[in-house]
Amino acid sequence: MRHAEFRHHRLVQVYDAECRWGPDDDFFQAVVDETPAARVLDLGCGTGRLTVALAAAGHTVTGVDPAGASLAAARAKPGGERVTWIEGTSALLPERAFDVAVLTSHVAQFFVDDAEWAGTLADLRRALVPGGRLVFDARDPADRRWELWNPVDSQRRISLPDDGEVRAWTDVTGVRDAVIDFTHHYHFADGERLVSSASLRFRTEAELRDSLTTADFVVDRVYGGWRHEPVGHGDGEFVVIARAGRLAPVL
Missing domain, CATH: 3.40.50.150 (Vaccinia Virus protein VP39)
Known part of the structure:
Protein backbone atom coordinates (compact mmCIF):
# COMPACT_ATOMS: atom_id res chain seq x y z
CA MET A 1 0.00 0.00 0.00
CA ALA A 142 24.97 14.75 -2.34
CA ASP A 143 24.72 12.69 0.87
CA ARG A 144 23.17 9.80 -1.14
CA ARG A 145 21.28 8.60 1.94
CA TRP A 146 19.19 6.18 -0.13
CA GLU A 147 22.24 3.96 -0.58
CA LEU A 148 21.69 2.83 3.03
CA TRP A 149 18.08 1.88 2.32
CA ASN A 150 18.69 -1.81 1.78
CA PRO A 151 17.71 -4.96 3.72
CA VAL A 152 21.10 -5.12 5.47
CA ASP A 153 21.87 -1.53 6.48
CA SER A 154 18.26 -0.59 7.29
CA GLN A 155 17.42 -3.68 9.37
CA ARG A 156 15.90 -2.63 12.69
CA ARG A 157 13.68 -3.82 15.54
CA ILE A 158 11.04 -1.46 16.86
CA SER A 159 9.62 -1.85 20.36
CA LEU A 160 5.91 -1.08 20.69
CA PRO A 161 4.12 0.34 23.76
CA ASP A 162 2.36 -3.00 24.37
CA ASP A 163 5.77 -4.70 24.68
CA GLY A 164 5.49 -6.15 21.19
CA GLU A 165 8.28 -5.87 18.67
CA VAL A 166 8.35 -5.33 14.91
CA ARG A 167 11.18 -6.29 12.60
CA ALA A 168 11.52 -3.73 9.81
CA TRP A 169 13.75 -2.84 6.90
CA THR A 170 13.69 -0.64 3.82
CA ASP A 171 14.51 -1.49 0.23
CA VAL A 172 15.00 0.91 -2.71
CA THR A 173 12.97 -0.22 -5.71
CA GLY A 174 13.84 2.50 -8.20
CA VAL A 175 16.16 5.45 -8.84
CA ARG A 176 15.00 7.82 -11.58
CA ASP A 177 15.74 11.49 -12.25
CA ALA A 178 16.37 12.40 -8.59
CA VAL A 179 13.31 10.41 -7.48
CA ILE A 180 13.85 7.46 -5.16
CA ASP A 181 11.16 4.76 -4.93
CA PHE A 182 11.30 2.56 -1.84
CA THR A 183 9.34 0.11 0.27
CA HIS A 184 9.29 -0.34 4.04
CA HIS A 185 8.75 -3.94 5.20
CA TYR A 186 7.24 -4.76 8.61
CA HIS A 187 7.07 -8.21 10.21
CA PHE A 188 5.00 -8.42 13.39
CA ALA A 189 5.46 -10.97 16.16
CA ASP A 190 1.97 -12.38 15.50
CA GLY A 191 2.96 -13.21 11.93
CA GLU A 192 1.34 -10.30 10.10
CA ARG A 193 3.45 -8.78 7.37
CA LEU A 194 2.78 -5.31 5.98
CA VAL A 195 4.52 -3.06 3.48
CA SER A 196 4.45 0.68 2.81
CA SER A 197 5.75 2.13 -0.44
CA ALA A 198 6.55 5.73 -1.32
CA SER A 199 8.70 8.01 -3.48
CA LEU A 200 10.86 10.96 -2.49
CA ARG A 201 12.28 13.74 -4.65
CA PHE A 202 15.86 14.80 -3.85
Whole structure:
Protein backbone atom coordinates (compact mmCIF):
# COMPACT_ATOMS: atom_id res chain seq x y z
CA MET A 1 0.00 0.00 0.00
CA ARG A 2 1.22 3.50 -0.84
CA HIS A 3 2.03 5.54 2.29
CA ALA A 4 0.65 2.80 4.55
CA GLU A 5 2.93 3.93 7.39
CA PHE A 6 0.65 6.98 7.65
CA ARG A 7 -2.67 5.40 6.64
CA HIS A 8 -2.77 1.91 8.18
CA HIS A 9 -3.76 2.00 11.86
CA ARG A 10 -1.22 -0.65 12.87
CA LEU A 11 1.66 0.94 10.98
CA VAL A 12 0.82 4.36 12.41
CA GLN A 13 1.53 2.87 15.84
CA VAL A 14 4.86 1.57 14.57
CA TYR A 15 5.73 4.94 13.05
CA ASP A 16 4.95 6.67 16.34
CA ALA A 17 7.10 4.20 18.27
CA GLU A 18 10.04 4.51 15.88
CA CYS A 19 10.02 8.26 15.29
CA ARG A 20 10.74 9.76 18.69
CA TRP A 21 11.65 13.35 19.58
CA GLY A 22 15.06 14.26 18.20
CA PRO A 23 17.43 17.11 17.29
CA ASP A 24 15.24 18.04 14.33
CA ASP A 25 12.30 18.68 16.66
CA ASP A 26 14.53 20.79 18.91
CA PHE A 27 15.52 22.85 15.89
CA PHE A 28 11.98 23.44 14.64
CA GLN A 29 10.68 24.28 18.10
CA ALA A 30 13.52 26.76 18.69
CA VAL A 31 12.80 28.54 15.40
CA VAL A 32 9.07 28.73 16.08
CA ASP A 33 9.68 29.96 19.64
CA GLU A 34 11.49 32.99 18.24
CA THR A 35 7.97 34.31 17.48
CA PRO A 36 6.11 34.44 20.83
CA ALA A 37 2.53 33.16 20.77
CA ALA A 38 2.80 32.50 17.05
CA ARG A 39 0.03 31.21 14.81
CA VAL A 40 1.71 28.06 13.51
CA LEU A 41 0.89 25.74 10.64
CA ASP A 42 2.33 22.21 10.71
CA LEU A 43 1.75 20.92 7.18
CA GLY A 44 2.09 17.16 6.93
CA CYS A 45 1.89 16.95 10.71
CA GLY A 46 1.54 13.16 10.80
CA THR A 47 0.95 11.82 14.30
CA GLY A 48 1.52 15.24 15.81
CA ARG A 49 4.71 14.80 17.84
CA LEU A 50 5.94 18.35 17.21
CA THR A 51 2.47 19.81 16.66
CA VAL A 52 1.33 19.05 20.20
CA ALA A 53 4.62 20.28 21.68
CA LEU A 54 4.28 23.62 19.89
CA ALA A 55 0.77 24.05 21.28
CA ALA A 56 2.03 23.21 24.77
CA ALA A 57 4.63 25.95 24.36
CA GLY A 58 1.86 28.54 23.99
CA HIS A 59 1.46 28.79 20.24
CA THR A 60 -1.84 28.60 18.36
CA VAL A 61 -1.27 25.55 16.18
CA THR A 62 -3.03 24.01 13.20
CA GLY A 63 -1.98 20.55 12.03
CA VAL A 64 -2.85 19.53 8.47
CA ASP A 65 -2.40 16.05 7.01
CA PRO A 66 -4.20 13.97 4.37
CA ALA A 67 -3.89 10.72 6.36
CA GLY A 68 -6.84 10.20 8.66
CA ALA A 69 -5.20 7.40 10.66
CA SER A 70 -2.25 9.62 11.52
CA LEU A 71 -4.53 12.45 12.57
CA ALA A 72 -6.51 10.09 14.79
CA ALA A 73 -3.29 9.20 16.61
CA ALA A 74 -2.38 12.90 16.86
CA ARG A 75 -5.75 13.86 18.33
CA ALA A 76 -5.41 11.13 20.95
CA LYS A 77 -2.09 12.43 22.26
CA PRO A 78 -2.11 14.29 25.60
CA GLY A 79 -2.59 17.94 24.68
CA GLY A 80 -4.05 17.08 21.28
CA GLU A 81 -7.19 19.03 22.15
CA ARG A 82 -5.17 22.26 22.01
CA VAL A 83 -4.51 21.83 18.28
CA THR A 84 -6.83 22.48 15.35
CA TRP A 85 -6.57 19.36 13.18
CA ILE A 86 -7.49 19.41 9.47
CA GLU A 87 -7.62 16.32 7.29
CA GLY A 88 -6.56 17.51 3.84
CA THR A 89 -3.86 19.34 1.92
CA SER A 90 -2.44 22.84 1.61
CA ALA A 91 -5.29 23.73 -0.77
CA LEU A 92 -7.56 24.08 2.29
CA LEU A 93 -5.42 26.71 4.02
CA PRO A 94 -6.94 30.13 4.77
CA GLU A 95 -5.26 33.31 3.58
CA ARG A 96 -2.78 35.21 5.75
CA ALA A 97 -3.63 33.11 8.79
CA PHE A 98 -0.17 32.01 10.01
CA ASP A 99 3.04 33.60 11.26
CA VAL A 100 5.13 30.43 10.84
CA ALA A 101 4.71 27.29 8.73
CA VAL A 102 6.76 24.13 9.26
CA LEU A 103 7.16 21.01 7.14
CA THR A 104 9.10 18.43 9.12
CA SER A 105 10.38 14.87 8.66
CA HIS A 106 11.21 15.53 4.99
CA VAL A 107 7.57 16.15 4.05
CA ALA A 108 8.82 18.51 1.33
CA GLN A 109 10.33 15.55 -0.53
CA PHE A 110 6.98 13.79 -0.86
CA PHE A 111 5.99 16.46 -3.41
CA VAL A 112 7.73 14.63 -6.23
CA ASP A 113 6.30 16.52 -9.16
CA ASP A 114 7.61 20.07 -9.64
CA ALA A 115 4.12 21.41 -10.35
CA GLU A 116 2.81 19.87 -7.12
CA TRP A 117 5.70 21.36 -5.12
CA ALA A 118 5.16 24.77 -6.75
CA GLY A 119 1.45 24.60 -5.95
CA THR A 120 2.17 23.74 -2.33
CA LEU A 121 4.59 26.65 -2.01
CA ALA A 122 1.99 28.97 -3.55
CA ASP A 123 -0.57 27.77 -0.99
CA LEU A 124 1.92 28.33 1.82
CA ARG A 125 2.75 31.81 0.54
CA ARG A 126 -0.97 32.61 0.51
CA ALA A 127 -1.46 31.22 4.02
CA LEU A 128 1.43 33.13 5.61
CA VAL A 129 1.32 36.79 6.57
CA PRO A 130 3.83 38.97 4.70
CA GLY A 131 7.18 38.31 6.34
CA GLY A 132 5.92 35.06 7.86
CA ARG A 133 8.48 32.29 8.02
CA LEU A 134 8.55 28.92 6.29
CA VAL A 135 10.84 26.28 7.83
CA PHE A 136 11.40 22.83 6.34
CA ASP A 137 13.94 20.07 5.85
CA ALA A 138 14.98 17.99 2.84
CA ARG A 139 17.83 15.55 2.44
CA ASP A 140 20.87 16.72 0.50
CA PRO A 141 21.17 14.49 -2.61
CA ALA A 142 24.97 14.75 -2.34
CA ASP A 143 24.72 12.69 0.87
CA ARG A 144 23.17 9.80 -1.14
CA ARG A 145 21.28 8.60 1.94
CA TRP A 146 19.19 6.18 -0.13
CA GLU A 147 22.24 3.96 -0.58
CA LEU A 148 21.69 2.83 3.03
CA TRP A 149 18.08 1.88 2.32
CA ASN A 150 18.69 -1.81 1.78
CA PRO A 151 17.71 -4.96 3.72
CA VAL A 152 21.10 -5.12 5.47
CA ASP A 153 21.87 -1.53 6.48
CA SER A 154 18.26 -0.59 7.29
CA GLN A 155 17.42 -3.68 9.37
CA ARG A 156 15.90 -2.63 12.69
CA ARG A 157 13.68 -3.82 15.54
CA ILE A 158 11.04 -1.46 16.86
CA SER A 159 9.62 -1.85 20.36
CA LEU A 160 5.91 -1.08 20.69
CA PRO A 161 4.12 0.34 23.76
CA ASP A 162 2.36 -3.00 24.37
CA ASP A 163 5.77 -4.70 24.68
CA GLY A 164 5.49 -6.15 21.19
CA GLU A 165 8.28 -5.87 18.67
CA VAL A 166 8.35 -5.33 14.91
CA ARG A 167 11.18 -6.29 12.60
CA ALA A 168 11.52 -3.73 9.81
CA TRP A 169 13.75 -2.84 6.90
CA THR A 170 13.69 -0.64 3.82
CA ASP A 171 14.51 -1.49 0.23
CA VAL A 172 15.00 0.91 -2.71
CA THR A 173 12.97 -0.22 -5.71
CA GLY A 174 13.84 2.50 -8.20
CA VAL A 175 16.16 5.45 -8.84
CA ARG A 176 15.00 7.82 -11.58
CA ASP A 177 15.74 11.49 -12.25
CA ALA A 178 16.37 12.40 -8.59
CA VAL A 179 13.31 10.41 -7.48
CA ILE A 180 13.85 7.46 -5.16
CA ASP A 181 11.16 4.76 -4.93
CA PHE A 182 11.30 2.56 -1.84
CA THR A 183 9.34 0.11 0.27
CA HIS A 184 9.29 -0.34 4.04
CA HIS A 185 8.75 -3.94 5.20
CA TYR A 186 7.24 -4.76 8.61
CA HIS A 187 7.07 -8.21 10.21
CA PHE A 188 5.00 -8.42 13.39
CA ALA A 189 5.46 -10.97 16.16
CA ASP A 190 1.97 -12.38 15.50
CA GLY A 191 2.96 -13.21 11.93
CA GLU A 192 1.34 -10.30 10.10
CA ARG A 193 3.45 -8.78 7.37
CA LEU A 194 2.78 -5.31 5.98
CA VAL A 195 4.52 -3.06 3.48
CA SER A 196 4.45 0.68 2.81
CA SER A 197 5.75 2.13 -0.44
CA ALA A 198 6.55 5.73 -1.32
CA SER A 199 8.70 8.01 -3.48
CA LEU A 200 10.86 10.96 -2.49
CA ARG A 201 12.28 13.74 -4.65
CA PHE A 202 15.86 14.80 -3.85
CA ARG A 203 16.15 18.43 -4.97
CA THR A 204 19.45 20.28 -4.96
CA GLU A 205 19.95 23.42 -2.91
CA ALA A 206 19.78 25.47 -6.10
CA GLU A 207 16.48 23.85 -7.07
CA LEU A 208 15.00 24.54 -3.65
CA ARG A 209 16.16 28.14 -3.70
CA ASP A 210 14.78 28.69 -7.21
CA SER A 211 11.41 27.19 -6.31
CA LEU A 212 11.14 29.41 -3.23
CA THR A 213 12.08 32.55 -5.13
CA THR A 214 9.49 31.77 -7.80
CA ALA A 215 6.86 31.39 -5.08
CA ASP A 216 7.72 34.84 -3.61
CA PHE A 217 9.80 33.64 -0.68
CA VAL A 218 13.11 35.13 0.43
CA VAL A 219 15.60 32.53 1.64
CA ASP A 220 17.20 33.56 4.93
CA ARG A 221 19.29 30.46 5.74
CA VAL A 222 20.06 26.99 4.48
CA TYR A 223 21.88 24.81 7.00
CA GLY A 224 23.42 21.39 6.52
CA GLY A 225 22.31 20.02 9.88
CA TRP A 226 20.38 20.54 13.08
CA ARG A 227 23.24 22.34 14.85
CA HIS A 228 23.40 25.09 12.21
CA GLU A 229 26.30 23.51 10.29
CA PRO A 230 27.01 24.71 6.76
CA VAL A 231 25.67 22.63 3.89
CA GLY A 232 27.85 19.59 3.32
CA HIS A 233 29.20 19.55 6.90
CA GLY A 234 26.22 18.48 8.97
CA ASP A 235 23.63 15.72 8.93
CA GLY A 236 23.23 15.42 5.17
CA GLU A 237 20.27 17.80 5.29
CA PHE A 238 19.03 21.02 3.85
CA VAL A 239 17.36 22.87 6.71
CA VAL A 240 15.69 25.87 5.12
CA ILE A 241 14.37 29.07 6.69
CA ALA A 242 12.59 31.45 4.32
CA ARG A 243 10.26 34.43 4.59
CA ALA A 244 7.11 35.22 2.64
CA GLY A 245 7.80 38.19 0.39
CA ARG A 246 6.34 41.57 1.24
CA LEU A 247 5.88 43.06 -2.20
CA ALA A 248 3.69 40.68 -4.16
CA PRO A 249 -0.04 40.83 -3.30
CA VAL A 250 -1.85 37.73 -2.12
CA LEU A 251 -4.71 37.06 -4.56
